Structures are given as C-alpha cells and as structure tokens.
Amino acid sequence: MLRRILWTSLALAPLAILVHYLLHPDPNVDFVLSAGALIPLAWLIGEATEHAARHTGPGIGGFLNATFGNAPELIIALFALADGLTEVVRGxxxxxxxxxxxxVLGFSLLFGGRGEIDRQSSFVSLGLVGAAVLCFLIPSIPAFDGDPERSSIARLSIPPSIALLLLYVAVTYVSLRRHRLMHVSSEEAVAGWSMRRSLGVLAAATVATALIAEILVGSLESFAESAGLSDFFIAAVIVAIVGNAAEHGGAVVVAARGQIRLAAEIALSSSAQVAVFLVPAVALLSYLIDPLALSFRPVELAAIGGSAAVTAALLAQGKSSRGRGAALIVLYAAVAAAFFVAGDR
Structure with missing residues (x-):
C-alpha cells in the first residue's frame, strides 16, 4: 500500500515544476508542492540505490547514492553563486x-537499530572530512579579519581545492577497488532491477530532485524573510536539509529495511564527498561565474570538525544502535541552535 502511494505521489514532481514555471504561484504554494514532491523522489533514489547495491555491494552502492544525491546541492550552489549569494553557498x-x-546518519542508526557497519570505510570518510577542515583553515583564518570576500582569499582557496580534489580521486579509486574485490556479483544471480535500470532511475530522479530543490529553496527564502531568520541559518540548516533530502530519504529507507551497513555508507560517503569534492569543485567552478572564497566562519569549522570527531567516537567499535543515532540527532539540534545564534557575519 505504501509503495503504491509513493509511486503515485511521484506525479507531484512534474506538477510542482509545471505550476512553478507556468503559473508562477505564491511562494507558499511552491513550498508545499516541492516539499511534497521531494519525499517520493528521495524514496525512489533509495529504491534504485538498493537495487544497484545488489550488483555492486554496499560500499559502491553507498557511493552511488551519495554521488547522485549530491547533484542537487551542486546545482543549488551554482544558482546561488549566479545570484551573488556567496554566504548562502558556504553555509x-x-x-x-x-x-x-x-x-542523516543519526536517523539511519535510529531506524536501523543494532547492526554492523564497515568500520574501515567509515573512518576513511571521516578522515577525509577531517582533512578538508584542515585545508579550509588555509583561506578561512586570514578571512577572520577584513572582508571575507576579497579576491586574495578567493585565490588562496585554489591550492587547497585542488589538493582536496586530488585526494578525493585517489581515495575513491582505492575504496572502490577494495569494495569491488570484496564483492563479486553475477548479473544472472541478482534479483530485482538490472544495473542499467537502477542507474537510469537514479539519474532521472536526481535531475527531478535538482529542479524541485531549486524551486523549494526559492520559496524558502521568502518564508525565511517573513520569519526573521538570518541568511546564514537559512543556508546552513534549511537549504542544507533540502539539498540532503535524497540522502535523508534514501538512507532512512534502506536502514529501516535492515541494511544499516549500506545506510551508514550513504551518509558518511555523502559527507565526505561534499567536503572533499563538492566544496572544492564549487570553488573552482565559481571562476566561471563569480570567484568564491572558502572563507568559512569559526562556527562552521568547529561544527564540521566537531561532528566528525563525535561521529568517529560513536562508531569506533563498528557498531550501530538507536542510542548512537539519537545522540547524533541531539548534537545536530545543538549545532543548528549555534547556527541560529551566530546569525549573519
């Protein structure tokens, strides 16, 4: 019954797009339609990823979900850059x-309960996030004083961006090779969707998610202004949650089905990809639009580094549990509160 409802509700995506571009409705209408459309799209990404993982194993399956799930964030960032919203992009x-x-990881552990996770893969992802924080310090520390958008900071962001991209390529190659050696699959022996169909659905759902997320972000800005929220809080919490809708839905659905190993891969791979791939990629691509300085604020650096450290401590034994998930969610609430108090620069 639930699956039938989700399949049917996929019609909300084209409806939201048509209403937005043809009727130009009130932002609140855009918000309701696009928010509703993201739910079945997130489920569809999780469904396709689960089928793909049957052919590749949980490591590459999580990588696929993180890759497709992060596409909306890249598109949102480029749209925001084009509008000159650099603080929104960084946030x-x-x-x-x-x-x-x-x-995402917190809800995955909460819904998945007790189980085993890939400890080595998890710590590789967390290590990448830690390395990214160290690289972000290079342009961020000089930006603590003066104009954080000055051109010298943007130029200073180039070397760490290139270094992070090279690190991402190297670690991804080794990680995928490891998972491929660990998981040997025969196409004839795997039930469910074919790999080609799984990837096709993932691609289509990601494109639709990107369009819907862009509409939702536009309507959220109007709502946030009326609510008196800072641009930084909107970006770091609301926009980030919208951009992560695919990971939220995909990871939680997979975890609820008992595949906590894959769910953890989705959350951790996605965080690492954002830190060492998406951030530097946006910084370099920004030179085609408006150079972006990776001048993160102290509260942002502390939040990223602290989150990685706490997550590493909770996953040190390679175990998952609802208690660990609840702890991560509570910590996120504390970070969100810190972002709210920090406000704009």
Missing part, C-alpha cells in the same frame, strides 16, 4: 557536511 555546503554526519 549550505558546511551545513550539508554536518547534516549528513549528524542528521
């Missing part, structure tokens, strides 16, 4: 890393 990216580590 949404840092909030995305924190959201994946604490909120």
């Amino acid at each position: 949404s990216l840092s909030g995305s890393v924190v959201g994946n580590l604490l909120l």
